[in-house]
Amino acid sequence: MTATAAIVVNDLSKAYGAHAAVRGLTFSVRRGEVFGLLGPNGAGKTTTVEILEGLRHRDGGEVSVLGFDPEQRASELRSRVGIVLQSCGTYPHLTVRETLEHWAGLYPAPRGVEETIALAGLAEAADRRARTLSGGQQRRLDLALALVGDPELIFLDEPTTGFDPAARRAAWEVVRALRGLGKTVLLTTHYLDEAQALADRVAIVKDGRILAEGPPGELIAGAARYRVSYRLGEELVERETEDPTTLLHEATTAALAAGQRLEELSVSRPSLEDVYLELTAEAREPEHAVA
C-alpha cells in the first residue's frame, strides 16, 4: 500500500477550541491519481489539506505525504509538493513573470518560467503587476506558482472558485494534463461536476467525517437511483427506480391502453450530485437542520 500511496491519512483529527473540524479521517491517495475531497463549506476539507501541506498541526492520527510526516517540514518534501491555497495573495508590486522567476529559484529543479506561464494561460498577463490582475488571473497565478517547482504531488484547494466557465474548463485541462504527466493531485472542491469530471476517486466529507469514498461512477451506481417523471393529465408523476426499463414499460403500456400521452417524460441518470445530496442530508444532525 505505502509503496504506491502518495498520501496516507489514518484517523486524523483536529479541533479549533471546542469546534472539532476534522473527526477521524482515514483515506489514502495513490501515486498518479487525482483524488477529490468533496464537501460543503466548513466540512474540514481545507483543514485536512493544510495539515497535509505542513501548514497546520494535527491533534491526532497519522499522516504520511510522499513518505514524510509533513509536520516535520522537511525541505525535501516541500520541494516535491506544489500548493494552491484558498484565497492567498502574492507580492502586489511584482509582475507575473518576476513572481514566477522568484518562486522558480526556490526549487531545486523547477519547470521553465515561460512554460509555466503558457501552461497556466497567463501569456497575456505575464508582464502585468500582480495587483492589476483580475480575480481569474490571480487564481491562474496561484496555479502557476504551485506548478513552477515541477512538483510530483499537487494540492489544489478549491482551485476554480471564482472562475468563469471557460477558465474553469481550461483549469480542468491543466489538471488532466498533470495527471497525464503522472503527477498526483489532491483536489478539494464543492463543485460536484468538477469532482465528477476530474477525480479518479472522491471522498465525500461532511462535519469532519468521510461519508463515502470511491470512484465517482461507483458511488453513483451504488447509492442513487434513476428518476423518471412525466405528466399524466393534470397529475405530475415522479418515481425513483433502480431499473427504469420495467417502470417505463409499465407506464407506457398503461398510457397506451388508456389512450393517454406521457407529457414531459424524462428519465434522469443519477449524478454525483444526487449521491452527495442524499448522503449529506442523511448525515445532517438535528442541531444543523436549520441550514
Add this chain to the structure above:
Amino acid sequence: MTLAWRQFRLERRMFWRNPTAAFFNFMLPLLLLALFGAVFAGRREDLDVIVPGIAGVSVMSATFIALAYNLTFLREQGVLKRLRGTPMPAGAYFAGVAASAVTNVVLQLAIVITAGHVVFGVAWPGDWVALAVFTAVGVVCFASLGVALSHAIPNSESAPAYVNAVFLPMLMIAGVFYDEENAPAFLRDIAEVLPLKHLVDGLSGAIVHGEGVSDHGLALLVLGLWTAVGLLLAIRGFSWEARRG
C-alpha cells in the same frame, strides 16, 4: 545563502516600486531635517540635537515601522503562508528581509549625516565605531519590536493606528526635536525607559561629541534589554498567517 540573497534582491526591487514605502523611508526623515534645519538655522546647539535625532528616527522608521506594516500586509494577504509552503528556509527569508531593512538604514544615515554636514555644518561623525555599534543595536532592537508589534495588529487598515500610537509619543519625548533636558521630569522618566531616547543618545555621542561606546553604557544596556524583549516576542509569537475571524 543563495536564497537569502535572492530574497534580498526581491525586497529591494519591491521597495522601490512601492511609493508609500519609499516615501516613509526617505522623504520623511529628509523633510524633517529640512524643516527643523530651517527652524534652527544657524543655531549650532539645536542643529547638533536635530541631526542625530533624525538619524535615530531613520533607524526606527526603516525597521520598526516598515516591518510592522509589511508583515501585517503580507500576513493578511497570505503571502507569508504561501512562502511557508515552499522549500525556502524561514532563516533565508528573514535574512533577506533584514538585509533590505539594513540597506535602508545605511542609505538614510548616509543621507542624513551628509546633509547635516553639507547643509547645516554639523561635523562628520567623531566616532565611527560607536556609530556602527549603535546603528547595529538599534536595527536589531527596533526590527524585533516591529515584528513583535505586527503580531498585535489585526489588519492592514488598523496598522497605521497601532504603529503611530507607539511611534509618535516615543518620537515626541525622546529628545529628537529638542534637547530633552528642557522637558518636564515625568516625560524624561518615561523616555528614559523607552529605547529611542537611548539610541538617539548613542548616535548623538558618536556623531556630534565623538564619544565612544563606553561613554554610553547605560544606553547600550537599555537598548539591549528592549532587544531581548523584542526578540522574545517576535520569535515566540511569530505567525505565518492572519488570525482567524
